[in-house]
Each structure stands twice: as C-alpha cells, then as structure tokens.
Amino acid sequence: MNTIAKDIRLGRILISDGAWGTYLYEKGLLPGECPELWNLDRPDDVLDIARSYIDAGSDVIETNSFGANAFKLKSYGLEAKVKDINIAAAAISRKAAGQGKRVLGSMGPTGKIMMMGDVTTEELYNAFREQAISLREGGADALVIETMSDLDEAVIAVRACKENTSAEVICTMTFEKTADDAFHSMMGITPAQMTTGLIEAGVDIIGANCGTGIKNMIGIVKEIRTISADIPVLIHANAGAPIYQDGKTVFPETPLQMAGYLDVLIDAGANIIGGCCGTTPEHIRVIADLIKKRYQLT
Numbered sequence: 001m002n003t004i005a006k007d008i009r010l011g012r013i014l015i016s017d018g019a020w021g022t023y024l025y026e027k028g029l030l031p032g033e034c035p036e037l038w039n040l041d042r043p044d045d046v047l048d049i050a051r052s053y054i055d056a057g058s059d060v061i062e063t064n065s066f067g068a069n070a071f072k073l074k075s076y077g078l079e080a081k082v083k084d085i086n087i088a089a090a091a092i093s094r095k096a097a098g099q100g101k102r103v104l105g106s107m108g109p110t111g112k113i114m115m116m117g118d119v120t121t122e123e124l125y126n127a128f129r130e131q132a133i134s135l136r137e138g139g140a141d142a143l144v145i146e147t148m149s150d151l152d153e154a155v156i157a158v159r160a161c162k163e164n165t166s167a168e169v170i171c172t173m174t175f176e177k178t179a180d181d182a183f184h185s186m187m188g189i190t191p192a193q194m195t196t197g198l199i200e201a202g203v204d205i206i207g208a209n210c211g212t213g214i215k216n217m218i219g220i221v222k223e224i225r226t227i228s229a230d231i232p233v234l235i236h237a238n239a240g241a242p243i244y245q246d247g248k249t250v251f252p253e254t255p256l257q258m259a260g261y262l263d264v265l266i267d268a269g270a271n272i273i274g275g276c277c278g279t280t281p282e283h284i285r286v287i288a289d290l291i292k293k294r295y296q297l298t
C-alpha cells in the first residue's frame, strides 16, 4: 500500500473518522474514568466504535489512545500499563480496519507545561517515544499527534515518533479564532508558525483538530497554504462550537451542516477530512458519501 502522503500527492481526498471521546461517554464511560483502560477492560465496546467508522466509509481510523502517555496514565495510577494499553488500542483498530484501511495511532498532549518547568524535554521525548513504539507494535500504520497547543511539545512529539519508528507522522494543533479574525492556539501559536515549525521537525502531514467547528477550519487551511503548497493537510473538526445545555455539553452541527463546508475546505487545500468532538458515524457517512461522489472518482 502507498503511504498516506503518496496517496494525497496522487490527488486523492481521504476520509478520516469521527469522535472517540464523546462516543465513549455515550457508551457509558463515567466522568473520572480512564477512557484508554477500556482497551483492556471493554475491548468489544472500543472495537464497536472503530467498526462503526469503517462501516461509515472512513479510509483511515484512529485508536483509543489519546491520553495513553505515561503522564496522563499516571493520574489514574496506570503508568505501568502504557505499553499494554497502546498495543491493545492499536490492535483493536487494526482488527476493525483489516488490511485495506489505515490505522492512525492517536497521541494527545501530556498535560505538562514545559514553560512552567513542569517537565524536561527529555521526559516528554521519552513518554512520546514509549507511546509511539507501543502503538506501532500493536499495528498502527501512522501516528497522529493531536490537540496540541504548545509548538515545542508538538515538535518533541514529532521527533520522538520520527526518530524511533518508521511510521508516517501526522501532527495537528487546535486553534481558536481571535477577535481580529486571526487564529491562535491556546499557547499563542498561529497556523503559519505551526507549519514552519513542524515541517522543520520532519512531520509528514499537518493540520488542525477540535476547535469551534468546520467553518473556521477554512481560514486555518488557507493560512497553512501560505507557508506550504504541498504538505498534506488533515482536518478533524468538531461538530460546531460546544454549547452547555441542560447540564451537559452539546455539539450542535448536523452531518449536513458540516458537509456543506466540504467543497470550500477542500478547495482551500485540505486533503484528509474527518471529525473531532461531537461528530458521529452519521457525520462521517454523509461526509464520506459526498467525498466519494465528487472526489474519489477512480
């Protein structure tokens, strides 16, 4: 099989998956419970999520390993299980994907802030290396570092993946729109700064995830394209900006509303499209149908 980047350079638009976190809560994950422990304790439920995205038409799916780094797992007393949890996460998605679709091993931020002296570069690097190697061992084709807001942490994660595995490495950051219509991560990084920094670090694919909906992703992709015309771009948008309603967080955008922005997003330069918080297999089904009809003619 081609690499993902090669497929994109051949002109393909690829469909990714939707939310994992919000889906796990729907399946009964309790607040305060470790989502990634489900890979060991409730593998069938995790497999069910992975399968539902493959059935919806995803070309690539993620793994239930977003918070499965040593720092995050330590807060549940599970730091000794990093390897087992990541291997299981990748194996579950591999089982759902079969040999024809690709598995992206999900890696989120550690929650430690380097600027505050919480953690050293070496400690971060080692945590990402351990997670990356375990995800590959479980069968992940590529690694996706996501929801990053600190460029320094993102660069360390990319290096840890590139230097210790042969996997393609994807890295996406989360941006908010500011009052002056610009985009910044929580730590003040712009999409242009991300693009320069991550390409220098050797990333294969970049992009944005989470945030306040697919419409804002258009401006983010345009800004990425001012720095690089050819780096493949992945977008995982939330189903709109979260609203707090009747005691819980709701993501209001329907599948059709999201799909309404696809042409402009692809025109701006996005190559892989899926969803983040609040998106469901139904969102992915509608997006996949449209992409297959208009962009995957061969």
Ligand SMILES: [Zn+2]
Binding pocket: 209, 210, 211, 238, 276, 277
């Ligand atoms: Zn999200």
